[in-house]
Amino acid sequence: MTGNEEFRRRVDDGPAREAAELTLLVPVMNEEEAIPAFLERVVPLLEKMDDPASGSFEILFIDDGSRDETLSLIRAASATDPRIGAISLSRNFGKEAALTAGLDHAQGKAVIPFDVDMQDPPEAIAEMLRKWREGNDIVYGVRTNRSSDSLPKRLTADLYYRAHNALSHDKIPEHAGDFRLLDRKVVEIIKKMPERNRFMTGLFAWTGFRQAAVEYERAEREDGTSHFGYWKLWTLALDGLTSASTVPLRVWSYLGGLIAIGTLIFAGFIVAKTLITGIDVPGYASLMVAVLFLGSVQLISLGVLGEYVGRILREVKGRPIYIVGERIGEVADRRTESSHF
Numbered sequence: 001m002t003g004n005e006e007f008r009r010r011v012d013d014g015p016a017r018e019a020a021e022l023t024l025l026v027p028v029m030n031e032e033e034a035i036p037a038f039l040e041r042v043v044p045l046l047e048k049m050d051d052p053a054s055g056s057f058e059i060l061f062i063d064d065g066s067r068d069e070t071l072s073l074i075r076a077a078s079a080t081d082p083r084i085g086a087i088s089l090s091r092n093f094g095k096e097a098a099l100t101a102g103l104d105h106a107q108g109k110a111v112i113p114f115d116v117d118m119q120d121p122p123e124a125i126a127e128m129l130r131k132w133r134e135g136n137d138i139v140y141g142v143r144t145n146r147s148s149d150s151l152p153k154r155l156t157a158d159l160y161y162r163a164h165n166a167l168s169h170d171k172i173p174e175h176a177g178d179f180r181l182l183d184r185k186v187v188e189i190i191k192k193m194p195e196r197n198r199f200m201t202g203l204f205a206w207t208g209f210r211q212a213a214v215e216y217e218r219a220e221r222e223d224g225t226s227h228f229g230y231w232k233l234w235t236l237a238l239d240g241l242t243s244a245s246t247v248p249l250r251v252w253s254y255l256g257g258l259i260a261i262g263t264l265i266f267a268g269f270i271v272a273k274t275l276i277t278g279i280d281v282p283g284y285a286s287l288m289v290a291v292l293f294l295g296s297v298q299l300i301s302l303g304v305l306g307e308y309v310g311r312i313l314r315e316v317k318g319r320p321i322y323i324v325g326e327r328i329g330e331v332a333d334r335r336t337e338s339s340h341f
């Protein structure tokens with residue numbers, strides 16, 4: 001059976017059982033240290049919530065190519081608790097791809113992506129559900145206090161949100177990470193979005209609908225270390241900007257126009273000056289400055305063009321965003337209609 005046939009069969013069969021109220025999506029990559037603490041804290045917390053979801057939730061891990069004991073820990077947990085399951089990707093595809101895989105497989109009426117390190121407090125989930133029941137379709141978490149992040153990380157994050165929102169038509173809420181509640185309606189839209197370049201925060205914001213915020217403080221990571229160094233964050237920022245805005249492409253025409261006007265005025269000036277006072281040979285410094293400045297401006301604009309062309313290439317190739325290697329538990333053994341195969 002080809003992948004497509006299998007996909008159709010599953011869609012035709014429909015969901016095997018009634019959809020859960022809530023799916024917690026947990027991307028994990030080499031998190032053997034964090035998983036036991038996570039389950040110990042989150043499962044009782046969800047069970048005790050004052051919401052119908054407390055009796056009807058599922059926890060879907062997306063194993064993003066872990067090379068440690070992460071998967072066997074999840075397998076053990078899933079064997080004793082059918083509400084826990086996992087999609088294991090065939091290799092590391094990155095967090096955005098992992099979230100895409102999770103959204104494609106989540107069955108809950110509300111879906112919350114949640115980091116396993118619990119830097120975002122799981123207690124906020126109850127508050128998110130409350131706002132969702134009030135009729136909001138997206139309830140995003142906003143970090144009021146980022147003192148657990150280092151100063152340079154805070155500053156660059158701040159700069160990024162500003163730059164993104166200044167350049168792009170689709171604004172993203174400041175200091176909102178991936179921790180947010182998504183209504184099924186929003187999930188279905190995200191599932192139909194075909195782009196390979198998946199800057200999730202931008203995609204969520206783009207869908208619109210009624211949105212509300214829940215404020216919380218972000219804690220330190222308890223076990224293990226962050227997977228996002230500055231280089232990865234920079235790449236993520238480029239993905240976000242290039243997918244949300246074409247201003248970086250257009251700005252060069254305006255800059256070129258301005259320089260051209262300046263050059264014309266200057267040309268008129270030196271021609272007049274030469275006519276009046278004769279030929280003036282010195283000028284090496286100004287020549288060098290002009291050549292080097294324009295040369296670097298051209299290289300930068302070429303680089304920006306390259307960023308976009310590279311992304312177009314990735315889109316055109318149309319490869320799947322992720323590949324499922326293994327499914328663990330009943331929770332993971334369903335696939336719903338989406339355009340990501």
Ligand code: UDP
Binds near residue numbers: 026095225226
């Ligand atoms: N993660 C992932 N794939 C990756 C990198 C990270 O699934 O390639 C997961 C990781 O296991 C964690 C979440 O994404 O659950 C957030 O990662 P991390 O805490 O390292 O990021 P930070 O909180 O520093 O932004």
Ligand code: MG
Binds near residue numbers: 226
């Ligand atoms: Mg973290």
